[in-house]
Amino acid sequence: MNHELPWVAERARLFRDSDADFARWARGFGPIVHQDLTQLRVHELAQVLVAGGKAGDAASVYRTLWAADRLAAAGMWLTVHMTYADRVYPDGREMAAGDFKGTPEGHTGGSLNIVPAYVGYLAANALSGLTRGWLMGQGHCVAGIDACNLLAGNMTPRHAERYDRSEDGLTRFARDFYSYAIDAAGRPASPLGSHVGPNTAGGLSEGGYLGFAELQYVHMPLPGERLVVFLSDGAFEEQRGSDWAPRWWRAEDCGFVAPFMILNGRRIEQRSTMQQQGGLAWFQQHLRLNGFDPMEIDGTDPAAFAWAVHAMEERLAACAAAVAGGTIQYPVPLHYTIAEAPKGFGFPGAGTNAAHNLPLAGNPHTDPSARQQFNEGARALFVPPAELDEALAALCRHRDQRRPLERDHPLAHRQVDAPTLPAASWHAVGAGQVSPMGALDAAFAAIVQANPQLRPRVGNPDELRSNRMGQTLDLLKHRVFAPEPGLAEAVDGAVITALNEEAVVSAALGNKGGINLVVSYEAFAVKMLGALRQEILFARHQAEAGTPPGWLSVVTVATSHTWENGKNEQSHQDPTLAEALLGEMSDTARVLFPVDANSAAAALRAAYGTHGQFWTLVVPKRPMANRLTGEQAQRLVDEGACVVKACDAPAVLLVAIGAYQLTQALLAADRLDAAGHRTAVSCVAEPGRFRTPRDERERAFVAADEALGRLFPTAAVARVLVSHMRPEATLGVLRRIDTGPQRTRALGYIARGGTLDVAGMLFANRCTWAHVAAEAASALGVDAAQVLRADELAAVRGQGDPRTVMTAE
Secondary structure, three states, X not given: OOOOOHHHHHHHHHHHHHOHHHHHHHOOEOOEOOOHHHHHHHHHHHHHHHHOOOOOOHHHHHHHHHHHHHHHHHHHHHHHHHHHEOOOOXXXXXXXXXXXXXXXXXXXXXXXXXXXXXXXXXXXXXXHOOOOEEEEOOHHHHHHHHHHHHHHOOOOHHHHOOOOOOHHHHHHHHHHOXXXXXXXXXXXXOOOOOOOOOOOOOOOOOOOOOOHHHHHHHHOOOOOOEEEEEEEOOHHHOOOOHHHHHHHOOOOOOOEEEEEEEEOOEOOOOEOHHHHHOXXXXXXXXXXXXXXXXXXXXXXXXXXXXXXXXHHHHHHHHHHHHHHHOOOOOOOOEEEEEEEOOOOOOOOOOOOHHHHOOOOOOOOOOOHHHHHHHHHHHHHHOOOHHHHHHHHHHHOOHHHHOOOOHHHOHHHHOEOOOOOOOOXXXXXXXXXXXXXXXXXXXXXXXXXXXXOOOOEEEEEOOOOOOOOOHHXXXXXXXXXXXXXXXXXXXXXXXXXXXXOHHHHHHHHHHOOOOEEEEEEEHHHHHHHHHHHHHHHHHHHHHHHOOOOOEOEOEEEEEEOOOOOOHHHOHHHOOOHHHHHHOOOOOOOEEEEOOOOHHHHHHHHHHHOOOEOOEEEEEOOOOOEEOOOOHHHHHHHHHHOEEEEEOOOOOOEEEEEEOHHHHHHHHHHHHHHHHOOOOEEEEEEOOHHHHOOOOOHHHHHHOOOHXXXXXXXXXXXXXXXXXXXXXXXXXXXXXXXXXXXXXXEEEEOOOOOOOOOOHHHHHHHOOOOHHHHHHHHHHXXXXXXXXXXXXXXXXXXXXXXXXXXXXXXX
16 A cells, blocks of 8 residues: 655654654554555544544544554454463463463464554544444454453453453463363363354444344444445355445434455465455446445554544444435445455464465474464563553543443344334134235334334345335335335335345344344245354354344235245245244244234244344235134244144144145045044144254243143144145254154145246145145045045145145135
8 A cells, every 4th residue: 555655755744853742652563564555545544533622632532542553462462362372471481382282273464454444443443532433244253352351351251251361361262262172961061162143242243144244234234333344355255245235324314334355365375356356446446337436545544443433433423414404315435445455464474375364384393393483473562561551541432432342233133123013904704815925014004104213125036016015115215325116115215135145134133233134035035044144143142142133023924925926937935034044042933923913913023023133024915814813823923833723633734834734634624524534724824833942941941731732632642734845944943842753644745846936836745735635644544535535635746646635725
């Protein structure tokens, strides 16, 4: 970046010669060198802060940035110790072979790069007297942030009780990093992880799935909040949609965002694609073409980051004021800083592929040359304890500034009250057919209207109206720059629409200060799985750590689903999302299959009464008969299942999961009853409520044995499960009601499909009422010919006319 004009160098020299405090900072520290352009920018920033009343004098600004240099160097020093050292000496003495780990580990290069960035964020907060939020997309760089937080005393209680700046505290810190220790319950014993976790002060996201921070950050801060975001050029390749952020930002309902790209030019094994395409110049052009206003800074200098935070916010504030004044219109250029630095800056091996993980050529524990490299590199970063104390006193002035520690920034501690629920509009049983998606649409629109304090975000990969969400679309509208006449579009629309499932689900996942809904075709919602799973894991870990999330649960609706989307070929027929999410812990990842309009509305209303969970509702969009009253629908959602057709001492129990499956089960029950086999039918809306629990949190969530006996009559040893999902997945979740392979049978999606209608999908996957009845007969040990007519039995065996048994209703 040091391509500066001669006058820049001359002015910087004049400032150094005329101001001792400025010169003291400008000398830098260890590997941290302040370029002439950075010096000019900092001088200008000091004048602005003094003029705005944020600083008493320019000298205080330079003292803060002098302190930032020391904390950054110390943070890098501790970060490399986390990777390599088995002992940490606060006096910085030479390390011997026995002081090193036998097996070093760590994402060291990225962690070193994040230290100047994070310290620059801390300095920006100190200079402005504001505690901003932070988000890091490259979660494997957490060592740099944890190291800085320890040194600055900005720790969560779990870290604070275990670590401090003493020799024992620092040694314990280094040993805990990648210790692989496990407790008696099978959980990691160390509060340090390889990625951002619930014990990382201020952490919002694990950052394990690269690319999702890029999609979420613009949706995160509420008006009045500020968020600093650290991104990577490697992750830039990961997810489509990060360059759409300017499409979504509106001053009226978004807080300030300050995104930084840490441009080190490398992934794990080679140069990043961005670097191969032209590096900094190429990326600047890309940003401008996509509505950003790029700036460039020295990514090795914490003062450059602090300056850029202030500059980006000031420019964004000016744009917001201009929009409010009517002098410009959206889109406004979203300000974006490219921070160029060699990977692993500040330590031997910087700029090489090795810097990603272990930058030294060998292991200092056994290799004298590597040990010498480590000691020389650490010596250049070492900050004497007294000097570090002075720096921390200048930088960490939270009490004097009456602001929270960075661990307590607002985005990390969302507490959102449950919304006011308007009176439910239940549909009468037997009064015609109603689309369950239509009922869900009406319920969501009513909840949004009753709760104007909640910022809504609806993630939509294109077909909201087709998916029967017309009321919601007309109310909230697609967010666009120039609304097309006659369409449900608005500049301030709350529906985030893009033909990219990852981008639209991220709009909801980022909006944890508001109320959210995502609607997608079931088959394509599988693309959202990585984003959802990262959030599910982080929320579950927060709850386990004793800090359960306080944001409203996020609802994903999978519709146009497997059984009613036959017309679009087998690519559109896939229950994988529900099956995969049922593999997660069911107290956090909740998967429901409403069976009619009332149960769809009841499920949605119940979801928004909870916090920190992820509800996935698999909902038909076609009109269907209402089978449950409002009271029954609420009970179904509350308990996870209900008895739809009761029977005293049934011989066989049919268990339905899914709307079309319930229809077929009831038809099969009629035939079985007519043949003299007493039949009960139970409907399971939430299979995860009846699983075998895998830990104590899930044990407290699942149904008790008493409920199982009531919902699944024990007299009926013969059982047939007919499921929206694959049979194997269904049986795996519902082992508690499985009476064995001879007496319990399961039907469901068996990967058969094509251009078919609902009835055709049911037949192709052996899920018609006749197939259910035949399996029930087999489980009862009787001949299916006693239940089915000859032509029906021939159809079931694949030897007759399928139309004989095909019906969707």
